[in-house]
Amino acid sequence: xGGITQSPKYLFRKEGQNVTLSCEQNLNHDAxxxxxxxxxxxxxxxxxxxxxxxxxxxxxxxxxSVSREKKESFPLTxxxxxxNPTAFYLCASSIGTGYTFGSGTRLTVV
Amino acid sequence: xxxxxxIPAALSVPEGENLVLNxxxxxSAIYNLQWFRQDPGKGLTSLLLxxxxxxxxxxxxxxxxxxxxxxxxTLYIAASQPGDSATYLCAxxxxxxxxxxALNFGKGTSLLVTP
Numbered sequence: 282x283g284g285i286t287q288s289p290k291y292l293f294r295k296e297g298q299n300v301t302l303s304c305e306q307n308l309n310h311d312a313x314x315x316x317x318x319x320x321x322x323x324x325x326x327x328x329x330x331x332x333x334x335x336x337x338x339x340x341x342x343x344x345x346s347v348s349r350e351k352k353e354s355f356p357l358t359x360x361x362x363x364x365n366p367t368a369f370y371l372c373a374s375s376i377g378t379g380y381t382f383g384s385g386t387r388l389t390v391v
Numbered sequence: 392x393x394x395x396x397x398i399p400a401a402l403s404v405p406e407g408e409n410l411v412l413n414x415x416x417x418x419s420a421i422y423n424l425q426w427f428r429q430d431p432g433k434g435l436t437s438l439l440l441x442x443x444x445x446x447x448x449x450x451x452x453x454x455x456x457x458x459x460x461x462x463x464x465t466l467y468i469a470a471s472q473p474g475d476s477a478t479y480l481c482a483x484x485x486x487x488x489x490x491x492x493a494l495n496f497g498k499g500t501s502l503l504v505t506p
Contacts, residue, residue: 287434323496
C-alpha cells in the first residue's frame with residue numbers, strides 16, 4: 282500500500298543533542314512537508330520541499346534542518362539550537378492539492 | 392498572513408445528535424479548504440476537500456460547506472456516534488510560488504460523543 286512512514290514513533294533527546302526524524306513516502310509525490318504540533322497551537326509549517334535538492338523554510342524553521350536527496354525521503358534534524366523541541370512532528374506529502382500525512386513522531390527532551 | 396479560526400475549541404454531545412463545527416479564515420483568496428480528523432497521538436486523516444469554486448462536499452454522514460466570500464466553512468456531522476470522537480482540523484490551501492499549496496491550519500475542535 283502507498284503511504285508515508287515516519288520513524289521512530291517516539292524519540293527522546295538529551296540537552297545539546299541533534300536528532301533526526303525520518304520520513305519516507307512511496308506515493309511518488311513531488312512535494313513534502315514537515316509540521317510541528319503543540320497542544321492548543323495547531324499545526325505549524327517547519328520546512329517544505331517541492332522537488333529533489335530544493336527546500337524552503339516555513340514559519341518556524343529556526344533550530345531545524347532538512348535535506349531532500351531523494352524524492353522518497355525528507356528527513357528532519359532537530360538541532361541543539363532548537364530550545365523547545367518537545368512536540369509532535371508530522372510529515373506530509375502532496376501532489377497538487379491532495380495531502381497525505383504520516384502517523385507522526387513524538388519528540389521529548391529529557 | 393492567513394489566519395484560520397475554529398469554534399468551538401471543544402464540544403461534548405450525546406450519541407445521536409447532529410452537530411456543526413465552524414471554521415473561519417481571514418483571506419478569501421484560497422485554493423481549497425480541507426477538513427481532517429486526528430485521533431489522539433495519530434496523524435491526520437483527510438475527510439473532505441472543497442475546491443474554491445465549490446459550495447459543499449458530502450461523504451456519508453459528513454457534509455462540509457464553503458462560503459469563500461464570507462471566509463467561512465462548516466462541517467456538519469449527522470447522527471453522531473462515539474467513534475466520531477476525535478479532533479477535527481480545518482485547513483485552507485493557498486497557492487504560493489515557493490511553497491506550492493501550503494496548508495494553513497486552525498487549532499481544531501475536540502469532539503467527544505458520549506454513549
